[in-house]
Amino acid sequence: MSAASSEIDRQAAEWAAKSDHGQVPAADELAFRRWLAADARHKGAFMKALAVQIHLEKMGKAHPELAPAVTARPKSATRFVMIGAIAASLIVAMYAGLFRLSLENHHYSTTLGHMEVVALSDGSAMTLNSGSKAEIQYALLSRDVTLAKGEALFDVAKNKLRPFRVAARNAHVRAVGTSFSVKNVAGSPIEVLVREGVVAIETHDSSGNHTLQAPANRKVIITDNGAVTMTSASTAEVTNALAWREGYIFLSRRTLAEAAAEFSRYSPITITMADPAVSNRVVSGLFKANDPVGFAKATAEAFHLSFDQKGNTVLLSAQRNKADK
Template sequence: MIPQQGIEEEALGWFVRLQDADACAADWDAFSAWIAASPDHARAYDRLERLWVDLDEAAPQSVRIVRPANDNGLGRRRLWAAMATVAAAAVIGMVGWPMYQARDQHFTTTTEPRRIELADGSVIRLNRRSDLTVKLTSGARRVSLNDGEAAFDVAHDAARPFTVAAGDSSLQVLGTAFNVINHDHRFSVGVSRGVVAVRPAGRATPVRLTVGQQIERDARGAVSLSRVDPRQISAWQDGVLLYRDSPLSQVGADLSRYLGKSVKVSASAQELHFTGALRLGDETTMLNQLQAFAPIAVQRTASEVRLTARGER
Protein backbone atom coordinates (compact mmCIF):
# COMPACT_ATOMS: atom_id res chain seq x y z
CA MET A 1 0.00 0.00 0.00
CA ILE A 2 1.35 3.43 -0.96
CA PRO A 3 1.72 5.85 2.02
CA GLN A 4 -0.61 8.86 2.01
CA GLN A 5 2.30 11.17 1.26
CA GLY A 6 3.11 9.12 -1.81
CA ILE A 7 -0.49 9.29 -3.02
CA GLU A 8 -0.50 13.06 -2.62
CA GLU A 9 2.69 13.31 -4.67
CA GLU A 10 1.13 11.15 -7.39
CA ALA A 11 -1.98 13.36 -7.35
CA LEU A 12 0.17 16.45 -7.79
CA GLY A 13 1.98 14.80 -10.69
CA TRP A 14 -1.34 14.11 -12.43
CA PHE A 15 -2.57 17.63 -11.70
CA VAL A 16 0.46 19.22 -13.37
CA ARG A 17 0.39 16.74 -16.26
CA LEU A 18 -3.30 17.28 -17.12
CA GLN A 19 -3.06 21.08 -17.12
CA ASP A 20 -0.49 20.89 -19.93
CA ALA A 21 -1.99 21.91 -23.26
CA ASP A 22 -0.21 18.90 -24.81
CA ALA A 23 -2.02 16.37 -22.58
CA CYS A 24 -3.33 13.67 -24.91
CA ALA A 25 -6.05 11.02 -24.82
CA ALA A 26 -3.54 8.48 -23.47
CA ASP A 27 -2.86 10.80 -20.53
CA TRP A 28 -6.58 11.02 -19.75
CA ASP A 29 -6.93 7.23 -20.06
CA ALA A 30 -4.04 6.67 -17.64
CA PHE A 31 -5.42 9.27 -15.23
CA SER A 32 -8.87 7.61 -15.29
CA ALA A 33 -7.25 4.26 -14.48
CA TRP A 34 -5.31 5.84 -11.59
CA ILE A 35 -8.47 7.44 -10.14
CA ALA A 36 -10.41 4.17 -10.45
CA ALA A 37 -7.67 2.19 -8.71
CA SER A 38 -8.45 3.55 -5.23
CA PRO A 39 -10.89 5.93 -3.49
CA ASP A 40 -7.81 7.42 -1.79
CA HIS A 41 -6.59 8.58 -5.21
CA ALA A 42 -9.82 10.46 -5.95
CA ARG A 43 -9.86 12.05 -2.49
CA ALA A 44 -6.23 13.19 -2.79
CA TYR A 45 -6.82 14.70 -6.21
CA ASP A 46 -10.00 16.48 -5.04
CA ARG A 47 -8.12 17.96 -2.07
CA LEU A 48 -5.36 19.20 -4.35
CA GLU A 49 -7.83 20.76 -6.79
CA ARG A 50 -9.69 22.57 -3.97
CA LEU A 51 -6.41 23.74 -2.47
CA TRP A 52 -5.21 25.21 -5.75
CA VAL A 53 -8.51 27.01 -6.32
CA ASP A 54 -8.30 28.49 -2.81
CA LEU A 55 -4.83 29.79 -3.64
CA ASP A 56 -5.79 31.19 -7.01
CA GLU A 57 -9.00 32.90 -5.87
CA ALA A 58 -8.35 33.90 -2.29
CA ALA A 59 -4.72 35.00 -2.33
CA PRO A 60 -3.81 38.52 -3.49
CA GLN A 61 -1.54 38.89 -6.53
CA SER A 62 1.51 39.40 -4.34
CA VAL A 63 1.32 35.86 -2.99
CA ARG A 64 0.29 33.96 -6.14
CA ILE A 65 2.14 30.71 -6.74
CA VAL A 66 3.04 29.99 -10.35
CA ARG A 67 2.53 26.32 -11.21
CA PRO A 68 5.68 24.84 -12.78
CA ALA A 69 5.47 23.64 -16.37
CA ASN A 70 7.34 20.47 -15.39
CA ASP A 71 8.68 18.76 -12.33
CA ASN A 72 12.15 20.30 -12.46
CA GLY A 73 13.32 22.74 -9.79
CA LEU A 74 10.82 22.70 -6.97
CA GLY A 75 10.06 19.07 -6.12
CA ARG A 76 6.55 17.75 -5.71
CA ARG A 77 6.80 17.46 -1.93
CA ARG A 78 8.07 21.03 -1.57
CA LEU A 79 5.40 22.37 -3.93
CA TRP A 80 2.66 20.60 -1.97
CA ALA A 81 3.99 22.05 1.29
CA ALA A 82 4.25 25.53 -0.23
CA MET A 83 0.67 25.35 -1.48
CA ALA A 84 -0.61 24.25 1.91
CA THR A 85 1.28 27.04 3.70
CA VAL A 86 0.11 29.83 1.44
CA ALA A 87 -3.46 28.47 1.35
CA ALA A 88 -3.62 28.56 5.15
CA ALA A 89 -2.32 32.13 5.21
CA ALA A 90 -4.73 33.17 2.50
CA VAL A 91 -7.73 31.68 4.29
CA ILE A 92 -6.78 33.44 7.55
CA GLY A 93 -6.12 36.78 5.89
CA MET A 94 -8.89 36.79 3.30
CA VAL A 95 -11.95 35.57 5.19
CA GLY A 96 -14.09 38.38 3.82
CA TRP A 97 -13.42 37.61 0.15
CA PRO A 98 -16.55 36.48 -1.77
CA MET A 99 -16.73 32.82 -2.77
CA TYR A 100 -19.16 30.93 -4.95
CA GLN A 101 -22.25 29.61 -3.20
CA ALA A 102 -22.71 25.85 -3.32
CA ARG A 103 -26.29 25.95 -4.57
CA ASP A 104 -28.00 24.79 -7.73
CA GLN A 105 -29.26 27.25 -10.33
CA HIS A 106 -31.99 25.87 -12.57
CA PHE A 107 -32.74 27.24 -16.07
CA THR A 108 -35.45 26.20 -18.55
CA THR A 109 -36.63 27.46 -21.92
CA THR A 110 -39.78 26.90 -23.98
CA THR A 111 -40.20 28.68 -27.31
CA GLU A 112 -37.23 31.06 -27.07
CA PRO A 113 -33.50 30.47 -26.38
CA ARG A 114 -31.83 32.07 -23.38
CA ARG A 115 -28.39 33.54 -22.71
CA ILE A 116 -26.93 32.70 -19.27
CA GLU A 117 -23.89 34.48 -17.84
CA LEU A 118 -22.16 32.58 -15.02
CA ALA A 119 -20.22 34.09 -12.14
CA ASP A 120 -16.91 32.71 -13.48
CA GLY A 121 -17.29 34.58 -16.77
CA SER A 122 -18.54 31.59 -18.77
CA VAL A 123 -21.56 32.01 -21.05
CA ILE A 124 -24.21 29.39 -21.84
CA ARG A 125 -26.77 29.78 -24.62
CA LEU A 126 -29.64 27.46 -23.86
CA ASN A 127 -31.67 26.45 -26.90
CA ARG A 128 -35.44 26.19 -27.06
CA ARG A 129 -37.23 23.53 -25.00
CA SER A 130 -34.16 22.80 -22.89
CA ASP A 131 -33.48 22.24 -19.18
CA LEU A 132 -30.17 22.87 -17.42
CA THR A 133 -28.74 23.00 -13.88
CA VAL A 134 -25.57 24.86 -12.82
CA LYS A 135 -23.55 24.54 -9.62
CA LEU A 136 -20.48 26.73 -9.07
CA THR A 137 -18.39 26.40 -5.92
CA SER A 138 -14.86 27.41 -4.96
CA GLY A 139 -13.69 23.93 -5.93
CA ALA A 140 -15.71 22.97 -9.00
CA ARG A 141 -17.83 24.12 -11.93
CA ARG A 142 -20.55 21.60 -12.75
CA VAL A 143 -23.40 21.76 -15.23
CA SER A 144 -26.10 19.20 -15.96
CA LEU A 145 -27.88 19.43 -19.31
CA ASN A 146 -31.00 17.55 -18.29
CA ASP A 147 -32.63 17.82 -21.71
CA GLY A 148 -32.24 19.78 -24.94
CA GLU A 149 -29.29 21.67 -26.37
CA ALA A 150 -26.80 24.26 -25.15
CA ALA A 151 -23.77 26.10 -26.52
CA PHE A 152 -20.97 26.81 -24.05
CA ASP A 153 -18.23 29.45 -24.08
CA VAL A 154 -16.20 28.53 -21.00
CA ALA A 155 -13.85 30.93 -19.22
CA HIS A 156 -10.38 29.41 -18.86
CA ASP A 157 -9.46 28.24 -15.36
CA ALA A 158 -6.67 25.68 -15.38
CA ALA A 159 -7.17 24.87 -11.72
CA ARG A 160 -10.89 24.18 -12.01
CA PRO A 161 -12.09 22.17 -15.01
CA PHE A 162 -15.64 22.76 -16.21
CA THR A 163 -17.71 19.57 -16.36
CA VAL A 164 -21.02 18.91 -18.11
CA ALA A 165 -23.21 15.88 -17.42
CA ALA A 166 -25.73 14.89 -20.08
CA GLY A 167 -27.63 11.79 -19.06
CA ASP A 168 -25.08 8.99 -18.61
CA SER A 169 -22.49 10.86 -20.69
CA SER A 170 -20.13 13.60 -19.53
CA LEU A 171 -17.40 15.96 -20.68
CA GLN A 172 -14.67 18.10 -19.15
CA VAL A 173 -12.96 21.27 -20.36
CA LEU A 174 -10.69 24.05 -19.11
CA GLY A 175 -11.66 26.91 -21.42
CA THR A 176 -13.24 26.40 -24.82
CA ALA A 177 -16.42 26.69 -26.91
CA PHE A 178 -18.60 23.70 -27.74
CA ASN A 179 -22.18 22.55 -28.30
CA VAL A 180 -24.01 19.72 -26.48
CA ILE A 181 -27.25 17.90 -27.32
CA ASN A 182 -28.98 15.57 -24.87
CA HIS A 183 -32.46 14.60 -26.03
CA ASP A 184 -34.48 11.42 -26.54
CA HIS A 185 -31.47 9.12 -25.86
CA ARG A 186 -29.31 11.06 -28.35
CA PHE A 187 -26.04 12.65 -27.20
CA SER A 188 -23.78 14.88 -29.27
CA VAL A 189 -20.81 17.18 -28.66
CA GLY A 190 -19.18 19.44 -31.27
CA VAL A 191 -16.14 21.64 -30.61
CA SER A 192 -15.75 25.08 -32.19
CA ARG A 193 -12.75 26.22 -30.09
CA GLY A 194 -10.29 24.51 -27.76
CA VAL A 195 -10.22 20.90 -26.55
CA VAL A 196 -12.92 18.82 -24.84
CA ALA A 197 -12.57 15.42 -23.15
CA VAL A 198 -15.85 13.55 -23.74
CA ARG A 199 -16.96 10.33 -22.09
CA PRO A 200 -20.05 8.93 -23.89
CA ALA A 201 -22.23 6.50 -21.95
CA GLY A 202 -20.84 2.99 -22.17
CA ARG A 203 -17.20 4.05 -22.66
CA ALA A 204 -14.69 3.65 -19.84
CA THR A 205 -12.26 6.28 -21.11
CA PRO A 206 -12.82 9.79 -22.52
CA VAL A 207 -12.38 10.80 -26.15
CA ARG A 208 -10.39 14.00 -26.79
CA LEU A 209 -12.06 16.32 -29.30
CA THR A 210 -10.43 19.31 -30.97
CA VAL A 211 -11.82 22.10 -33.19
CA GLY A 212 -14.14 20.81 -35.91
CA GLN A 213 -14.63 17.38 -34.35
CA GLN A 214 -17.98 15.99 -33.26
CA ILE A 215 -18.94 12.85 -31.38
CA GLU A 216 -22.46 11.42 -31.40
CA ARG A 217 -24.24 8.61 -29.62
CA ASP A 218 -27.57 7.68 -31.19
CA ALA A 219 -30.67 6.17 -29.56
CA ARG A 220 -29.33 2.66 -30.25
CA GLY A 221 -26.08 3.40 -28.39
CA ALA A 222 -23.86 3.55 -31.48
CA VAL A 223 -21.01 6.08 -31.12
CA SER A 224 -19.49 7.87 -34.12
CA LEU A 225 -16.73 10.47 -34.50
CA SER A 226 -16.74 12.90 -37.43
CA ARG A 227 -15.38 16.21 -38.70
CA VAL A 228 -17.78 19.12 -39.18
CA ASP A 229 -17.56 22.78 -40.12
CA PRO A 230 -17.18 24.64 -36.80
CA ARG A 231 -19.79 27.14 -38.07
CA GLN A 232 -22.30 24.31 -38.37
CA ILE A 233 -21.89 23.26 -34.75
CA SER A 234 -23.71 26.22 -33.24
CA ALA A 235 -25.43 27.76 -36.27
CA TRP A 236 -28.73 27.58 -34.38
CA GLN A 237 -27.58 30.63 -32.41
CA ASP A 238 -27.89 32.60 -35.67
CA GLY A 239 -31.38 31.25 -36.30
CA VAL A 240 -30.52 28.52 -38.78
CA LEU A 241 -29.82 24.76 -38.80
CA LEU A 242 -27.06 23.68 -41.19
CA TYR A 243 -26.76 20.13 -42.54
CA ARG A 244 -24.22 18.47 -44.80
CA ASP A 245 -25.11 14.97 -45.99
CA SER A 246 -26.92 14.36 -42.69
CA PRO A 247 -29.29 11.39 -42.23
CA LEU A 248 -32.93 12.43 -42.31
CA SER A 249 -33.30 10.73 -38.93
CA GLN A 250 -30.96 13.36 -37.46
CA VAL A 251 -32.98 16.17 -39.03
CA GLY A 252 -36.14 14.62 -37.61
CA ALA A 253 -34.60 14.40 -34.13
CA ASP A 254 -33.67 18.09 -34.30
CA LEU A 255 -37.15 19.07 -35.47
CA SER A 256 -38.75 17.15 -32.61
CA ARG A 257 -36.93 19.41 -30.14
CA TYR A 258 -37.83 22.61 -31.96
CA LEU A 259 -41.46 21.70 -32.62
CA GLY A 260 -42.14 20.14 -29.24
CA LYS A 261 -43.71 17.03 -30.74
CA SER A 262 -42.60 13.65 -32.02
CA VAL A 263 -41.15 13.65 -35.56
CA LYS A 264 -41.07 10.13 -36.98
CA VAL A 265 -39.12 9.11 -40.08
CA SER A 266 -40.50 6.18 -42.07
CA ALA A 267 -38.34 3.18 -42.96
CA SER A 268 -38.03 4.28 -46.59
CA ALA A 269 -36.99 7.80 -45.60
CA GLN A 270 -34.34 6.55 -43.14
CA GLU A 271 -32.01 6.04 -46.10
CA LEU A 272 -32.30 9.66 -47.25
CA HIS A 273 -29.64 12.30 -46.49
CA PHE A 274 -30.10 16.05 -46.41
CA THR A 275 -27.78 18.94 -47.27
CA GLY A 276 -29.04 22.45 -46.78
CA ALA A 277 -30.14 25.11 -44.32
CA LEU A 278 -33.39 25.36 -42.40
CA ARG A 279 -34.35 28.77 -41.09
CA LEU A 280 -35.78 28.49 -37.58
CA GLY A 281 -39.44 29.38 -37.36
CA ASP A 282 -42.83 27.92 -36.57
CA GLU A 283 -43.85 24.37 -37.44
CA THR A 284 -45.35 25.19 -40.84
CA THR A 285 -42.36 27.28 -41.93
CA MET A 286 -39.74 24.68 -40.99
CA LEU A 287 -41.60 21.72 -42.47
CA ASN A 288 -42.31 23.58 -45.70
CA GLN A 289 -38.59 24.38 -46.05
CA LEU A 290 -37.61 20.75 -45.53
CA GLN A 291 -40.22 19.50 -47.98
CA ALA A 292 -39.03 22.00 -50.60
CA PHE A 293 -35.39 20.86 -50.45
CA ALA A 294 -35.71 17.12 -49.74
CA PRO A 295 -37.63 14.40 -51.65
CA ILE A 296 -40.08 13.80 -48.81
CA ALA A 297 -43.75 14.13 -47.94
CA VAL A 298 -44.94 15.48 -44.60
CA GLN A 299 -47.96 14.25 -42.67
CA ARG A 300 -49.00 16.24 -39.60
CA THR A 301 -51.32 15.66 -36.68
CA ALA A 302 -51.74 17.53 -33.40
CA SER A 303 -49.34 15.18 -31.61
CA GLU A 304 -46.77 14.12 -34.22
CA VAL A 305 -45.15 14.69 -37.61
CA ARG A 306 -44.35 11.85 -40.01
CA LEU A 307 -41.72 12.15 -42.76
CA THR A 308 -41.93 9.70 -45.66
CA ALA A 309 -40.09 9.29 -48.96
CA ARG A 310 -41.91 11.10 -51.74
CA GLY A 311 -44.15 8.64 -53.59
CA GLU A 312 -44.34 6.22 -50.64
CA ARG A 313 -47.83 4.87 -50.01
Protein backbone atom coordinates in the same frame (compact mmCIF):
# COMPACT_ATOMS: atom_id res chain seq x y z
CA MET B 1 -15.82 11.37 16.03
CA SER B 2 -17.82 8.35 14.78
CA ALA B 3 -16.17 5.49 12.95
CA ALA B 4 -18.07 6.46 9.79
CA SER B 5 -16.85 10.06 10.00
CA SER B 6 -13.30 8.88 10.66
CA GLU B 7 -13.40 6.65 7.57
CA ILE B 8 -14.74 9.53 5.44
CA ASP B 9 -11.92 11.77 6.70
CA ARG B 10 -9.39 9.04 5.88
CA GLN B 11 -10.75 8.71 2.34
CA ALA B 12 -10.83 12.50 1.93
CA ALA B 13 -7.21 12.71 3.04
CA GLU B 14 -6.25 10.11 0.43
CA TRP B 15 -7.96 12.09 -2.34
CA ALA B 16 -6.38 15.35 -1.14
CA ALA B 17 -2.94 13.70 -1.12
CA LYS B 18 -3.50 12.47 -4.70
CA SER B 19 -4.68 15.85 -5.96
CA ASP B 20 -2.76 18.86 -7.18
CA HIS B 21 -4.52 21.67 -5.31
CA GLY B 22 -7.88 20.01 -5.84
CA GLN B 23 -7.36 18.60 -9.34
CA VAL B 24 -7.04 14.83 -9.22
CA PRO B 25 -5.18 12.96 -12.00
CA ALA B 26 -7.27 12.35 -15.11
CA ALA B 27 -7.05 8.59 -14.61
CA ASP B 28 -8.72 8.93 -11.18
CA GLU B 29 -11.26 11.64 -11.92
CA LEU B 30 -14.27 9.43 -12.67
CA ALA B 31 -13.65 7.44 -9.48
CA PHE B 32 -13.25 10.71 -7.57
CA ARG B 33 -16.54 12.10 -8.91
CA ARG B 34 -18.33 8.88 -7.99
CA TRP B 35 -16.87 9.09 -4.48
CA LEU B 36 -18.09 12.70 -4.15
CA ALA B 37 -21.58 11.73 -5.30
CA ALA B 38 -21.81 8.70 -3.00
CA ASP B 39 -22.32 10.71 0.21
CA ALA B 40 -23.25 14.35 0.80
CA ARG B 41 -20.51 14.54 3.47
CA HIS B 42 -17.70 13.62 1.08
CA LYS B 43 -17.40 17.05 -0.56
CA GLY B 44 -17.10 18.88 2.76
CA ALA B 45 -14.56 16.37 4.06
CA PHE B 46 -12.46 16.74 0.92
CA MET B 47 -12.57 20.54 1.15
CA LYS B 48 -11.38 20.44 4.75
CA ALA B 49 -8.59 17.96 3.94
CA LEU B 50 -7.55 20.11 0.99
CA ALA B 51 -7.59 23.23 3.16
CA VAL B 52 -5.28 21.54 5.66
CA GLN B 53 -2.94 20.47 2.88
CA ILE B 54 -2.80 23.96 1.35
CA HIS B 55 -2.26 25.55 4.75
CA LEU B 56 0.58 23.16 5.58
CA GLU B 57 2.24 23.94 2.25
CA LYS B 58 1.95 27.67 2.93
CA MET B 59 3.45 27.15 6.39
CA GLY B 60 6.39 25.39 4.78
CA LYS B 61 7.00 28.31 2.43
CA ALA B 62 6.69 30.90 5.20
CA HIS B 63 8.95 28.94 7.57
CA PRO B 64 11.65 27.12 5.54
CA GLU B 65 13.05 25.55 8.68
CA LEU B 66 9.80 23.59 8.96
CA ALA B 67 9.57 22.75 5.27
CA PRO B 68 10.74 19.12 5.51
CA ALA B 69 8.06 18.44 8.11
CA VAL B 70 5.08 20.23 6.63
CA THR B 71 5.49 20.44 2.86
CA ALA B 72 6.27 16.84 1.97
CA ARG B 73 3.13 14.96 1.07
CA PRO B 74 2.61 12.09 3.50
CA LYS B 75 3.17 8.61 2.12
CA SER B 76 0.34 7.34 4.27
CA ALA B 77 -3.17 8.73 4.40
CA THR B 78 -3.28 7.77 8.10
CA ARG B 79 -0.24 9.95 8.78
CA PHE B 80 -1.87 12.74 6.79
CA VAL B 81 -4.99 12.51 8.96
CA MET B 82 -2.88 12.64 12.14
CA ILE B 83 -0.93 15.68 10.94
CA GLY B 84 -4.06 17.33 9.63
CA ALA B 85 -5.97 16.74 12.87
CA ILE B 86 -3.45 18.85 14.79
CA ALA B 87 -3.81 21.79 12.42
CA ALA B 88 -7.46 21.30 11.55
CA SER B 89 -8.89 22.72 14.77
CA LEU B 90 -7.01 25.97 14.13
CA ILE B 91 -7.63 26.45 10.42
CA VAL B 92 -10.82 24.63 9.40
CA ALA B 93 -13.09 27.41 10.67
CA MET B 94 -11.11 29.99 8.69
CA TYR B 95 -11.14 27.95 5.48
CA ALA B 96 -14.74 26.74 5.83
CA GLY B 97 -16.04 30.28 5.41
CA LEU B 98 -13.85 30.80 2.35
CA PHE B 99 -15.05 27.61 0.70
CA ARG B 100 -18.71 28.38 1.46
CA LEU B 101 -18.39 31.79 -0.15
CA SER B 102 -16.80 30.20 -3.19
CA LEU B 103 -19.53 27.62 -3.76
CA GLU B 104 -22.28 28.30 -6.29
CA ASN B 105 -25.17 26.09 -7.27
CA HIS B 106 -27.60 27.26 -9.94
CA HIS B 107 -30.15 25.50 -12.14
CA TYR B 108 -31.07 26.68 -15.63
CA SER B 109 -33.62 25.36 -18.10
CA THR B 110 -35.25 26.41 -21.35
CA THR B 111 -38.71 25.56 -22.64
CA LEU B 112 -39.57 24.30 -26.10
CA GLY B 113 -38.64 26.84 -28.77
CA HIS B 114 -36.64 29.10 -26.44
CA MET B 115 -32.91 29.63 -25.96
CA GLU B 116 -30.98 31.41 -23.22
CA VAL B 117 -27.50 32.89 -22.92
CA VAL B 118 -26.22 32.67 -19.33
CA ALA B 119 -23.30 34.85 -18.21
CA LEU B 120 -21.47 32.82 -15.55
CA SER B 121 -19.67 34.36 -12.59
CA ASP B 122 -16.18 33.37 -13.81
CA GLY B 123 -16.57 35.19 -17.13
CA SER B 124 -17.62 32.10 -19.08
CA ALA B 125 -20.87 31.95 -21.05
CA MET B 126 -23.35 29.12 -21.51
CA THR B 127 -25.86 29.19 -24.35
CA LEU B 128 -28.72 26.74 -23.79
CA ASN B 129 -30.64 25.39 -26.75
CA SER B 130 -34.38 24.69 -26.75
CA GLY B 131 -35.66 22.21 -24.14
CA SER B 132 -32.40 22.01 -22.20
CA LYS B 133 -31.59 21.67 -18.51
CA ALA B 134 -28.25 22.32 -16.78
CA GLU B 135 -26.88 22.61 -13.26
CA ILE B 136 -23.88 24.82 -12.42
CA GLN B 137 -21.70 23.96 -9.42
CA TYR B 138 -18.76 26.29 -8.85
CA ALA B 139 -16.26 25.87 -6.04
CA LEU B 140 -12.92 27.45 -5.23
CA LEU B 141 -10.98 24.92 -7.29
CA SER B 142 -13.53 23.62 -9.77
CA ARG B 143 -16.23 24.65 -12.24
CA ASP B 144 -18.69 21.82 -12.84
CA VAL B 145 -21.71 21.71 -15.14
CA THR B 146 -24.18 18.84 -15.47
CA LEU B 147 -26.12 18.89 -18.74
CA ALA B 148 -29.15 16.79 -17.80
CA LYS B 149 -30.72 17.10 -21.23
CA GLY B 150 -30.64 19.15 -24.40
CA GLU B 151 -27.73 21.05 -25.89
CA ALA B 152 -25.43 23.86 -24.81
CA LEU B 153 -22.50 25.86 -26.12
CA PHE B 154 -19.80 26.74 -23.59
CA ASP B 155 -17.40 29.65 -24.10
CA VAL B 156 -14.98 29.06 -21.25
CA ALA B 157 -12.87 31.73 -19.52
CA LYS B 158 -9.31 30.52 -18.94
CA ASN B 159 -8.36 29.53 -15.41
CA LYS B 160 -5.85 26.70 -15.04
CA LEU B 161 -6.52 26.46 -11.31
CA ARG B 162 -10.24 25.88 -11.88
CA PRO B 163 -10.84 23.39 -14.70
CA PHE B 164 -14.23 23.65 -16.40
CA ARG B 165 -16.00 20.29 -16.59
CA VAL B 166 -19.26 19.29 -18.25
CA ALA B 167 -20.93 15.97 -17.42
CA ALA B 168 -23.51 14.43 -19.76
CA ARG B 169 -24.56 10.86 -19.06
CA ASN B 170 -21.43 8.68 -19.30
CA ALA B 171 -19.17 11.41 -20.72
CA HIS B 172 -17.16 14.11 -18.94
CA VAL B 173 -15.64 16.98 -20.91
CA ARG B 174 -12.81 18.95 -19.28
CA ALA B 175 -11.43 22.28 -20.53
CA VAL B 176 -9.39 25.21 -19.25
CA GLY B 177 -10.26 27.90 -21.78
CA THR B 178 -12.00 26.95 -25.00
CA SER B 179 -15.32 26.88 -26.85
CA PHE B 180 -17.28 23.68 -27.32
CA SER B 181 -20.81 22.34 -27.40
CA VAL B 182 -22.35 19.26 -25.80
CA LYS B 183 -25.54 17.59 -27.03
CA ASN B 184 -27.46 15.22 -24.76
CA VAL B 185 -30.71 14.19 -26.48
CA ALA B 186 -32.70 11.13 -25.43
CA GLY B 187 -32.38 8.24 -27.85
CA SER B 188 -29.16 9.60 -29.39
CA PRO B 189 -25.48 9.34 -28.41
CA ILE B 190 -23.68 12.22 -26.71
CA GLU B 191 -22.13 14.67 -29.18
CA VAL B 192 -19.23 17.00 -28.39
CA LEU B 193 -18.22 19.63 -30.94
CA VAL B 194 -14.98 21.56 -30.34
CA ARG B 195 -15.02 25.06 -31.85
CA GLU B 196 -11.82 26.44 -30.27
CA GLY B 197 -8.98 25.13 -28.11
CA VAL B 198 -8.68 21.56 -26.83
CA VAL B 199 -10.89 19.49 -24.54
CA ALA B 200 -10.28 16.21 -22.73
CA ILE B 201 -13.19 13.79 -22.97
CA GLU B 202 -13.37 11.10 -20.31
CA THR B 203 -15.52 8.02 -20.79
CA HIS B 204 -16.06 4.67 -19.12
CA ASP B 205 -16.76 1.26 -20.64
CA SER B 206 -16.40 -2.37 -19.63
CA SER B 207 -12.60 -2.17 -19.98
CA GLY B 208 -12.20 0.85 -17.69
CA ASN B 209 -11.76 4.63 -17.91
CA HIS B 210 -10.51 6.35 -21.06
CA THR B 211 -9.43 9.91 -21.91
CA LEU B 212 -9.41 11.40 -25.41
CA GLN B 213 -7.91 14.76 -26.36
CA ALA B 214 -10.05 16.55 -28.95
CA PRO B 215 -8.68 19.71 -30.63
CA ALA B 216 -10.63 22.39 -32.50
CA ASN B 217 -12.73 21.34 -35.48
CA ARG B 218 -13.44 17.88 -34.15
CA LYS B 219 -16.74 16.13 -33.50
CA VAL B 220 -16.84 13.33 -30.94
CA ILE B 221 -19.68 10.81 -30.58
CA ILE B 222 -20.02 8.80 -27.33
CA THR B 223 -22.53 5.95 -27.19
CA ASP B 224 -24.17 4.73 -24.00
CA ASN B 225 -21.87 1.69 -23.92
CA GLY B 226 -18.80 3.95 -24.01
CA ALA B 227 -17.80 3.59 -27.67
CA VAL B 228 -16.12 6.78 -28.92
CA THR B 229 -15.75 8.07 -32.47
CA MET B 230 -13.91 11.29 -33.41
CA THR B 231 -14.16 12.90 -36.86
CA SER B 232 -12.95 16.15 -38.39
CA ALA B 233 -15.37 19.04 -38.86
CA SER B 234 -14.59 22.03 -41.07
CA THR B 235 -15.17 25.55 -39.81
CA ALA B 236 -18.26 25.72 -42.04
CA GLU B 237 -19.57 22.45 -40.59
CA VAL B 238 -19.05 23.71 -37.04
CA THR B 239 -20.89 26.95 -37.90
CA ASN B 240 -23.77 25.00 -39.47
CA ALA B 241 -24.02 22.67 -36.45
CA LEU B 242 -24.39 25.73 -34.20
CA ALA B 243 -27.00 27.40 -36.42
CA TRP B 244 -29.54 26.80 -33.63
CA ARG B 245 -28.11 29.85 -31.83
CA GLU B 246 -29.61 31.95 -34.63
CA GLY B 247 -32.90 30.03 -34.64
CA TYR B 248 -32.11 27.72 -37.55
CA ILE B 249 -31.72 23.99 -38.20
CA PHE B 250 -29.08 22.91 -40.69
CA LEU B 251 -29.72 19.54 -42.31
CA SER B 252 -27.06 17.80 -44.38
CA ARG B 253 -28.33 14.68 -46.12
CA ARG B 254 -30.70 13.74 -43.31
CA THR B 255 -33.73 11.53 -43.77
CA LEU B 256 -37.20 13.04 -43.32
CA ALA B 257 -37.57 10.95 -40.17
CA GLU B 258 -34.37 12.46 -38.73
CA ALA B 259 -35.47 15.95 -39.80
CA ALA B 260 -38.84 15.46 -38.08
CA ALA B 261 -37.09 14.41 -34.85
CA GLU B 262 -34.89 17.51 -35.03
CA PHE B 263 -37.87 19.85 -35.50
CA SER B 264 -39.62 18.22 -32.52
CA ARG B 265 -36.90 19.71 -30.28
CA TYR B 266 -38.15 23.21 -31.09
CA SER B 267 -41.91 22.98 -31.59
CA PRO B 268 -44.96 21.10 -30.25
CA ILE B 269 -45.98 20.45 -33.87
CA THR B 270 -44.92 16.97 -34.95
CA ILE B 271 -44.22 15.78 -38.48
CA THR B 272 -45.26 12.18 -39.10
CA MET B 273 -44.83 9.76 -42.01
CA ALA B 274 -46.55 6.39 -42.17
CA ASP B 275 -44.71 5.22 -45.27
CA PRO B 276 -41.00 4.25 -44.95
CA ALA B 277 -40.53 5.26 -48.57
CA VAL B 278 -41.41 8.80 -47.48
CA SER B 279 -39.57 8.85 -44.14
CA ASN B 280 -36.36 7.68 -45.83
CA ARG B 281 -36.30 10.55 -48.33
CA VAL B 282 -33.10 12.62 -47.89
CA VAL B 283 -33.16 16.39 -47.36
CA SER B 284 -30.56 19.15 -46.99
CA GLY B 285 -30.76 22.86 -46.30
CA LEU B 286 -31.13 25.60 -43.70
CA PHE B 287 -34.58 25.93 -42.12
CA LYS B 288 -36.27 28.01 -39.44
CA ALA B 289 -36.35 25.89 -36.31
CA ASN B 290 -39.75 27.20 -35.19
CA ASP B 291 -41.49 26.59 -38.53
CA PRO B 292 -41.99 22.83 -38.98
CA VAL B 293 -45.16 23.47 -40.99
CA GLY B 294 -43.26 25.59 -43.53
CA PHE B 295 -40.60 22.88 -43.77
CA ALA B 296 -43.22 20.16 -44.26
CA LYS B 297 -45.03 22.13 -47.00
CA ALA B 298 -41.78 22.84 -48.85
CA THR B 299 -40.80 19.17 -48.57
CA ALA B 300 -44.20 18.01 -49.82
CA GLU B 301 -43.89 20.27 -52.84
CA ALA B 302 -40.30 19.22 -53.61
CA PHE B 303 -41.03 15.47 -53.35
CA HIS B 304 -44.61 15.56 -54.66
CA LEU B 305 -46.05 14.36 -51.36
CA SER B 306 -49.45 14.89 -49.81
CA PHE B 307 -49.57 17.35 -46.91
CA ASP B 308 -52.26 17.08 -44.24
CA GLN B 309 -52.40 18.93 -40.92
CA LYS B 310 -54.71 18.21 -38.03
CA GLY B 311 -54.01 20.31 -34.94
CA ASN B 312 -50.37 19.88 -33.95
CA THR B 313 -49.81 16.87 -36.20
CA VAL B 314 -48.60 17.08 -39.80
CA LEU B 315 -48.80 14.00 -42.00
CA LEU B 316 -46.64 13.61 -45.09
CA SER B 317 -47.61 10.76 -47.40
CA ALA B 318 -47.12 9.58 -50.95
CA GLN B 319 -49.64 10.98 -53.38
CA ARG B 320 -52.15 8.47 -54.69
CA ASN B 321 -52.53 7.84 -58.37
CA LYS B 322 -55.84 8.91 -59.84
CA ALA B 323 -56.66 5.26 -60.55
CA ASP B 324 -56.34 4.53 -56.82
CA LYS B 325 -58.74 7.26 -55.72
